[in-house]
Amino acid sequence: MTSNETKTDVILIGAGIMSATLGTLLKELVPDWEISVFEKLGKPGEESSNEWNNAGTGHAALCELNYTNEKPDGSIDISKAITINEQFQISMQFWSYLVNHKRLHHPQEFIRQLPHMSFVQGDQNVLFLKKRFEALSNNPLFQGMEFSDDPNRIKEWIPLIMEGRTSKDPIAATKIDTGTDVNFGALTRRMFDYLTDTGVHVHYNQSVKDMKRTSDGLWEVKVKNLESGAIESHTAKFVFIGGGGGSLHLLQKTGIPESKHIGGFPVSGLFMVCNNPFVVEQHHAKVYGKAKVGAPPMSVPHLDTRYIDNKKSLLFGPFAGFTPKFLKTGSMFDLVTSIKPNNVLTMLAAGAKEMALTKYLIQQVMLNKDQRMEELREFIPKAKSEDWDLVVAGQRVQVIKDTVEGGKGTLQFGTEVITAEDGSIAALLGASPGASTAVQVMLEVIEKCFPQYRKEWESKIKEMVPSHGSSLMQNRELLRFIHHTTAKTLGFEDEGQENKKSKDPILQEV
Secondary structure (H helix, E strand, O other): OOEEEEEEEEEEEOOOHHHHHHHHHHHHHOOOOOEEEEOOOOOOOOOOOOOOOOOOEOOOOOOOHHHOEEOOOOOEEOHHHHHHHHHHHHHHHHHHHHHHOOOOOOHHHOEEEOOEEEEEEOHHHHHHHHHHHHHHHOOHHHOOOEEEOOHHHHHHHOHHHHOOOOOOOOEEEEEEOOOEEEOHHHHHHHHHHHHHHOOOEEEOOEEEEEEEEOOOOOEEEEEEEOOOOOEEEEEEEEEEEOOHHHHHHHHHHHOOHHHOOEEEEEEEEEEEEEOOHHHHOOOOOEEEOOOOOOOOHHHOOEEEEEEEOOEEEEEEEEEEEOOOOOOOOOOOOHHHHOOOOOOHHHHHHHHHHOHHHHHHHHHHHHOOHHHHHHHHHOOOOOOOHHHEEEEEEEEEEEEEEEEOOOEEEEEEOOEEEEEOOOOOEEEEEEOOOHHHHHHHHHHHHHHHHOHHHHHHHHHHHHHHOOOOOOOHHHOHHHHHHHHHHHHHHOOOHHHOOHHHHHOOHHHHOO
16 A cells, blocks of 8 residues: 655546536636546446436426425415526536537537426316416516416327326426436536546546645545555645535535534435337426425426437436435445534434424335336326336435524535635535536635635636626526527527427527
């Protein structure tokens, strides 16, 4: 076993979509900075970013009902939907910049335009969806959305879901053609290809074992080569921890005050995947339903058209599972070893609060294939068991922390960035909307951690993301420009979508 030491400007831990995004942003802003990446696995994008480990939805709140809540007075709160939509628009702009500047090629290999739909059953849910539609359709970010409670019209949109449906319960659906299917695994791999070509040192099969602050203010990161067993020491001015479910343990190793009183609860996901091409060809949309009463937001059922390796697939889920691992390739002791003296009360408080979640997970784990098929048949009444197989998706670690609103041990269903007070280290924790908002999240990391460069970098950031610092909702001309340029650059019109200009009031004005 040998020990070597190297110095660099930036260290990125984990080779997923977040590190790929931050690394690419920094390489565009300061090409001469030295950047090193350390990844435990043998390739980039193998955990949460992998195309089989997530739903591949470009989260823009077009169909996800949990991003629009009904207030006590019956009105619909769309503030979170607006925020997420604008953040996804930022990602689209950055990807377009990378394509235009030859950093990425063949965008259809990582993103395709695909209708996003919401589908509900029952009087109360139909009323909710109609009010949601009315609230969203008046907003320029969601123009082009259609609503129908006519079964015949809905059958035109989603024939596979409507065929054989005998329930007399009222139904309703919304549809918007400008949704997307995103292959985050392919996108991550292509971004790392670019980073490698530009001199970023990407090291695979390297496990970060410890990190500490040096006397001169740098971060020393100890890394083990999993093939040779050698231990190396690397120092950097700035470290980003983007290790997915593994980020919590690494954050705890830093010892920074901001890492205290934070815990994590792992939830695994499973999907049913259709292996019958005849069935796959009958559906072309991402269709999101409504979570059952008492179920957590992560349980929203959806039937998704996916494009993986240029092959059309059909997935239904997610079904929740439980394992104490924080990563698919993690340890069965991950949950236990994440409990520290400073977060044990936070974790215990969460356990007392989240009995409903515990009950839900137990019920989900106990489901057999026949029971999962029954849930699928609520979406596809004529689904046949022999046409569907079960696949295990990625691990998600939901953040637990003490908050003013929720009190001690509050479970967070979102993405959290933890940053040291001096900005020398940052870590990304949490789950959805995650990858879809990676560019906005990483821009926030840059603003918090490199405030001294804000003025110097502002013009370049605006070049990469024209809407940076602006509200698209309040700038219709800019929104129209971005819709047009991103659609053209990312090849949506080349996929036979040109006729959809007539359906999109934003594009119609171009």
